[in-house]
Amino acid sequence: MAKRSITSYDVAKAAGVSQSAVSRAFSPGAPISKKKRQLILNVAKDLGYQPNAIARSMSTARKDTHQRSGMVGVIVTRLQDPFFAQTIADFSRLIQAQGWQMLLFTVDGEGDVNTALNTLMQYKIDGVVILSAILSEQMAKVCRAQGIPVMLYNRSVEGLDVNHVQIHNHDGGRLAADFLVEAGHRRIAFIGGEDGDATSAAREAGFVERLAEAGLSLFSRESGNYTFEGGAEAALRLFSRSERPDAVFCASDVMALGVMHAARTEMGLEIPDDFSLIGFDDIPAAGWPGHGLTTIRQPVGRMISEAVECLVSNMRDTSLAPSKQRFEGQLILRKTVKRAQPG
Amino acid sequence: MAKRSITSYDVAKAAGVSQSAVSRAFSPGAPISKKKRQLILNVAKDLGYQPNAIARSMSTARKDTHQRSGMVGVIVTRLQDPFFAQTIADFSRLIQAQGWQMLLFTVDGEGDVNTALNTLMQYKIDGVVILSAILSEQMAKVCRAQGIPVMLYNRSVEGLDVNHVQIHNHDGGRLAADFLVEAGHRRIAFIGGEDGDATSAAREAGFVERLAEAGLSLFSRESGNYTFEGGAEAALRLFSRSERPDAVFCASDVMALGVMHAARTEMGLEIPDDFSLIGFDDIPAAGWPGHGLTTIRQPVGRMISEAVECLVSNMRDTSLAPSKQRFEGQLILRKTVKRAQPG
DNA sequence: CTGAAAGCGCTAACAC
DNA sequence: GTGTTAGCGCTTTCAG
Numbered sequence: 001m002a003k004r005s006i007t008s009y010d011v012a013k014a015a016g017v018s019q020s021a022v023s024r025a026f027s028p029g030a031p032i033s034k035k036k037r038q039l040i041l042n043v044a045k046d047l048g049y050q051p052n053a054i055a056r057s058m059s060t061a062r063k064d065t066h067q068r069s070g071m072v073g074v075i076v077t078r079l080q081d082p083f084f085a086q087t088i089a090d091f092s093r094l095i096q097a098q099g100w101q102m103l104l105f106t107v108d109g110e111g112d113v114n115t116a117l118n119t120l121m122q123y124k125i126d127g128v129v130i131l132s133a134i135l136s137e138q139m140a141k142v143c144r145a146q147g148i149p150v151m152l153y154n155r156s157v158e159g160l161d162v163n164h165v166q167i168h169n170h171d172g173g174r175l176a177a178d179f180l181v182e183a184g185h186r187r188i189a190f191i192g193g194e195d196g197d198a199t200s201a202a203r204e205a206g207f208v209e210r211l212a213e214a215g216l217s218l219f220s221r222e223s224g225n226y227t228f229e230g231g232a233e234a235a236l237r238l239f240s241r242s243e244r245p246d247a248v249f250c251a252s253d254v255m256a257l258g259v260m261h262a263a264r265t266e267m268g269l270e271i272p273d274d275f276s277l278i279g280f281d282d283i284p285a286a287g288w289p290g291h292g293l294t295t296i297r298q299p300v301g302r303m304i305s306e307a308v309e310c311l312v313s314n315m316r317d318t319s320l321a322p323s324k325q326r327f328e329g330q331l332i333l334r335k336t337v338k339r340a341q342p343g
Numbered sequence: 344m345a346k347r348s349i350t351s352y353d354v355a356k357a358a359g360v361s362q363s364a365v366s367r368a369f370s371p372g373a374p375i376s377k378k379k380r381q382l383i384l385n386v387a388k389d390l391g392y393q394p395n396a397i398a399r400s401m402s403t404a405r406k407d408t409h410q411r412s413g414m415v416g417v418i419v420t421r422l423q424d425p426f427f428a429q430t431i432a433d434f435s436r437l438i439q440a441q442g443w444q445m446l447l448f449t450v451d452g453e454g455d456v457n458t459a460l461n462t463l464m465q466y467k468i469d470g471v472v473i474l475s476a477i478l479s480e481q482m483a484k485v486c487r488a489q490g491i492p493v494m495l496y497n498r499s500v501e502g503l504d505v506n507h508v509q510i511h512n513h514d515g516g517r518l519a520a521d522f523l524v525e526a527g528h529r530r531i532a533f534i535g536g537e538d539g540d541a542t543s544a545a546r547e548a549g550f551v552e553r554l555a556e557a558g559l560s561l562f563s564r565e566s567g568n569y570t571f572e573g574g575a576e577a578a579l580r581l582f583s584r585s586e587r588p589d590a591v592f593c594a595s596d597v598m599a600l601g602v603m604h605a606a607r608t609e610m611g612l613e614i615p616d617d618f619s620l621i622g623f624d625d626i627p628a629a630g631w632p633g634h635g636l637t638t639i640r641q642p643v644g645r646m647i648s649e650a651v652e653c654l655v656s657n658m659r660d661t662s663l664a665p666s667k668q669r670f671e672g673q674l675i676l677r678k679t680v681k682r683a684q685p686g
Numbered sequence: 687c688t689g690a691a692a693g694c695g696c697t698a699a700c701a702c
Numbered sequence: 703g704t705g706t707t708a709g710c711g712c713t714t715t716c717a718g
Contacts (some may be wrong), residue, residue, distance in 0.1 A: 005489055007695055018705045023697060030697095031703060048485060053465040054412060055695035058401050061710045069397060071446070071466075079435065080627075085428035092422065092449040101466065103414070104447045106435040122396040123414075123444065142391065146348055228631065257631070265632035284423075285628060288571065288600070289608035350711055361689045366713060373713090374687060398711035404694045 006049045015043040026051050057124065071101045072311065073120035073128040075113055078226065079106055081254065082283045084131060086300060087153070091129070094308040100126070100315075110134050121146065127315045129153055129307065132199065135160065149314035151307050155198065156324070163314065165307045165325040169199055172296045172329035173206025176249045176278045179294075179331060181210065184340035185276060187219040189245035191234045191255055193226040200226075200251040203280060207249055219245045224255035231258025232266070239267055246275050246340050253279035253286045253295055260291065260336070276337040280329070292335035303327050349392045358386040369394050400467065414444045415654065416463035416471040418456055421569065422449055424597065425626045427474060429643055430496070434472070437651040443469070443658075453477050464489065470658045472496055472650065475542065478503065492657035494650050498542065499667070506657065508650045508668040512542055515639045515672035516549025519592045519621045522637075522674060524553065527683035528619060530562040532588035534577045534598055536569040543569075543594040546623060550592055562588050567598035574601025575609070582610055589618050589683050596622035596629045596638055603634065603679070619680040623672070635678035646670050 008022040015022070017040060024030035025040035043049075057069040072095055078084050092102055103125060105116040113133045120128060121142075128143070129151040140160050143150050152164035180188055190207060193200035208218055220241070222234035231250060235258065238245060250256035256279030263269040263277075271277050279286055282297035306325050314320050351365040358365070360383060367373035368383035386392075400412040415438055421427050435445050446468060448459040456476045463471060464485075471486070472494040483503050486493050495507035523531055533550060536543035551561055563584070565577035574593060578601065581588060593599035599622030606612040606620075614620050622629055625640035649668050657663050 005695095009695080019695090020697080020705065020707095021703095023695095024704090027697080033703065036703085048488070050461060050465050052467060052695055054397055054400055054404075054467050055710090056697070057397055058695075058710045058712090059697040074447075079432035080425075080429045082423075082425060082428070085425070086423045089422035089449060092447060093451075096449065101462070102447045104417075104435060104445045106432060106439065108436075118393060119444070122393050124395060124397050145391075228627065232632075261631045261633040284571065288604045289575075290604040290633070292608075348711095352711080362711090363689060363691095363713080364687095366711095367688090370713075376687065379687085395711055398694090399713070401694045401696090401710085402712040402714080 005052075006047050008049070008051070011040060011044045011047055011049045014047060015040050023051075061124075068126055069124045070099070071103045071123060071125050072315070073103045073105060073117070073123070073125040074131070075105045075107055075116045075120070075128065075133060076131040077107055077110075077133055081226070082285065083252070083254070083281050083298075083300075086283070087131065087304060090300060090304040091308065094305060095312075098308065098312050100312075107133065114139055117143070121148065127151070127311050129311060130155070134198070135162065147318045149311055149318065149320075151311045151314075153303075153307055161322050163307075163310050163322045163324070165303050165310065165327070167298045167303070168326045168328050169202035170206035170209075172280060173203040173208075173249075174210040175206075175296055175329060175331050176203075176280070177207045177210035177214075179337065180247045180249065180276060180278065181214040181216065183247075183276065183337055185247035186216065186340065187243070187246045188216065189219050189238055189248045190221045191224040191231060191238070191248060191250045191259065192221065193224065193251045193255070195223050197226075203251050219243075224250065224252075224258065226252055226255060228254050228258040228261075231255030232262035233258075235259040235262045236266070239263075239269065244275070247277070247337070248275060249278045249280075251280055253281045253283045253293060255279070256293055256295070257285060257291060260293065271336050272338040276340070278337060282332055286332075287334070294334045294336045295332050296329040297332045298329060299327055348395075349390050351392070351394070354383065354387045354390055354392045357390060358383050366394075404467075411469055412467045413442070414446045414466060414468050415658070416446045416448060416460070416466070416468040417474070418448045418450055418459045418463070418471065418476060419474040420450055420453075420476055424569070425628065426595070426597070426624045426641075426643075429626070430474065430647060433643060433647040434651065437648060438655075441651065441655050443655075450476065457482055460486070464491065470494070470654050472654060473498070477541070478505065490661045492654055492661065492663075494654045494657075496646075496650055504665050506650075506653050506665045506667070508646050508653065508670070510641045510646070510672050511669045512545035513549035513552075515623060516546040516551075516592075517553040518549075518639055518672060518674050519546075519623070520550045520553035520557075522680065523590045523592065523619060523621065524557040524559065526590075526619065526680055528590035529559065529683065530586070530589045531559065532562050532581055532591045533564045534567040534574060534581070534591060534593045534602065535564065536567065536594045536598070538566050540569075546594050562586075567593065567595075567601065569595050569598060571597050571601040571604075574598030575605035576601075578602040578605045579609070582606075582612065587618070590620070590680070591618060592621045592623075594623055596624040596626045596636060598622070599636055599638070600628060600634060603636065614679050615681040619683070621680060625675055629675075630677070637677045637679045638675050639672040640675045641672060642670055 012019040024032040150162040224230035224234040279295035286293040367375040567573035567577040622638035629636040
């Protein structure tokens with residue numbers, strides 16, 4: 001039932017000027033006298049006029065540079081995960097500050113990314129960031145063809161020429177192993193995320209590599225599906241065997257906290273007295289005093305601003321070459337690792 | 344540098360049909376023969392053509408029903424908060440399933456809501472949901488005038504004729520008080536969210552009301568700013584006085600967990616032996632075994648589907664009257680409340 | 687069922 | 703500076 005909304009023509013008529021004058025009044029730097037602009041702005045405010053971003057985007061489509069909609073697409077899995085929630089929150093603030101809107105798409109599996117991307121592209125987004133999901137070579141090509149910069153966050157794809165920023169997962173795994181080995185642990189277990197997940201696999205590979213250098217191999221391994229419950233269940237399995245690990249490294253903090261809670265509450269085990277525990281990410285809950293989880297921190301703030309900065313410059317100048325940034329994880333010492341008892 | 348993207352004209356030419364045929368091929372139910380549609384769809388796929396949602400939205404603007412952009416705006420504060428993260432995650436999935444896209448706007452203070460709404464309206468969103476923030480009467484009027492349905496989630500505004508779904512905060516507060524009183528507690532404290540926050544105030548009011556019926560008044564109160572750290576600090580203040588509470592009710596789980604961790608780790612207090620604790624929301628971490636936080640659960644799943652359903656029907660038929668839904672919180676018994684020691 | 691043509695609201699040449 | 707005009711890509715009458 002809504003009546004037709006107010007257009008620049010309505011304002012023009014009311015202000016006694018041409019429609020293009022109204023357009024100019026709303027375009028910073030357009031050739032128009034101060035006085036006339038002010039008049040138009042006033043009339044516009046009275047009428048409650050706001051330029052139609054959709055129409056604006058339509059008409060700028062003409063330029064050879066691709067259509068600027070002012071929207072960037074964001075594709076994300078597991079938004080309810082604290083790590084991603086934080087990431088999205090930060091990203092949202094920064095991209096807004098740069099004058100872009102965020103079109104958010106939640107996907108369940110990695111396969112949905114293509115669909116998501118297709119849908120987003122129909123909205124003529126100026127760029128897209130993909131959180132922890134993979135981009136098919138074919139879609140990468142499509143994006144390039146359309147001049148849409150892509151930012152892969154927390155994931156990289158071999159041989160794909162797109163921007164990415166991510167933590168150095170392999171090194172992070174090494175860091176964890178190094179610390180555990182130096183602390184004298186010998187029966188070291190690993191709990192990974194979803195099976196086949198590249199991030200988890202890279203953390204594991206680095207971890208195992210460093211273990212091998214110390215003459216050790218993985219004592220046991222489980223999958224925890226990147227969830228609290230998954231971590232807890234993995235712990236139960238790990239410690240139900242006759243031979244128990246003396247240290248556990250988890251591919252994410254959420255899983256590590258699952259291990260911790262299960263250990264204390266369901267298995268009557270003390271951390272770090274009965275075994276040492278290391279996580280990955282450094283989510284807020286890891287630092288809660290009662291948890292004190294030792295972990296590998298991802299510098300989320302710096303990573304996100306790098307990602308935004310990079311994406312923005314690519315959107316402003318689509319001819320820029322993709323940049324690939326890797327950040328080093330930092331070992332955060334808290335209370336869940338101690339020197340192994342000899343024997 | 345991107346070349347002009349593929350339009351319906353390109354497809355028309357390649358398929359040897361008119362442009363309008365292409366349009367019809369992509370509009371379900373449009374008058375076109377099966378054979379021709381199939382041909383066009385094939386050609387389109389070969390060319391990598393996808394209809395331009397922006398342009399589509401432009402041209403449908405003509406109808407007297409308001410412009411359908413296929414986007415709904417979402418305005419949110421504190422996205423990093425687990426409760427909101429869960430809410431957004433659920434909302435995102437449901438609204439996508441209904442065929443809408445989500446334009447997400449993060450605001451810092453309540454004052455920014457107007458700005459956010461204005462920006463979103465420039466994108467001609469079909470509807471908007473506002474999470475835990477207030478809507479000015481003036482903006483409500485503007486939305487109505489433009490035929491944009493508004494859904495207030497987790498907040499209501501007296502005398503404003505817009506949709507809302509929320510938890511019954513007052514009753515939730517009563518529930519908490521009732522349980523504590525029945526358990527024999529007498530020195531009962533409250534930790535609120537941000538000062539002046541209506542949600543927290545309503546929970547407190549219900550809480551205090553039930554206390555009064557038992558002949559009690561609030562033993563003490565603090566503000567915890569809806570954060571973990573705020574809750575922890577509030578606890579420190581609460582227990583540094585000579586007279587200590589025997590029970591604490593927090594306006595949110597995050598704050599309650601702050602209290603719990605501070606109590607155990609920094610104050611050497613046991614829960615529930617030294618005092619009882621109740622939270623509000625029932626976020627995932629509340630149920631973690633080591634926490635076992637007794638709390639008032641918000642049925643997020645049901646609330647969100649109600650919100651989406653309501654918003655969607657309002658978007659499909661803008662003449663619908665606003666609906667106001669209130670859900671009852673549910674007391675979840677876990678391990679942080681016990682009968683008070685006599686004396 | 688089909689093609690031609692008229693817009694949706696705006697920006698950006700283009701003349702004055 | 704300013705008004706006029708031609709599109710941006712699409713949907714939807716309107717004739718046939």
